[in-house]
Amino acid sequence: MTFPEIIAQLPYGKPFLFVDTLQEISDDHIVGSYTFKKDEYFYKGHFTGRPVTPGVILTECMAQIGVVCLGIRLIDGLSAQSKIALVSSEVDFQLPVLPGETVWVHSEKEYFRFGKLKCKVKMLNENDELICRGTISGMLKK
């Protein structure tokens, strides 16, 4: 599958799609990026008067690129009946992400068995500094 084909398969839409482009993919890893627009809806309240990207959104961005996009490749596309779910995440945060910043997500597959995809994922900023890293798992139910 091509990068645009994978992104077109993502079951997310605005304002909850956090994947712009993919740069690398294999059966074992993926690299993709997203630019947090200055007018993302959550900046209105996180925090009031001092916009910072919420950690849950960074986790979501890592899951969408690092687990869901990789998973779509591994199963060669989601079917209409496929249901996906986040089942586990453990993430440590190092740096904040401000409005307008671009982040790169690097993910490595630990395993994909019985419909569960477990990955080691990290997020880097434009200066190649570590924003956050952790382990995220998702499950596919047919």
Next chain:
Amino acid sequence: MTQDEIYDQLRNIIKIYLPEDVSEENITPESHLVKELNINSSHLVDIVLDVEDAFDIEIKDTELEAMDTVSSAVEIIQNKINQ
């Protein structure tokens, strides 16, 4: 390997993945892993992967569904070991 030995080893694997509100004493041969021990689908996969390593066997996707209770899991493991 006897059925009891398999059961003991399986019990040790299962207890790692029990939710906080389920204690080790709740594990019996009749226990249903999902409905009674409240193990979610994600941890069920973790248990099966640990079982594969511990007993040096391979469980197929289709066999996962049959591992619903502790005793049915023991039976499947024993059949695999004897293959």
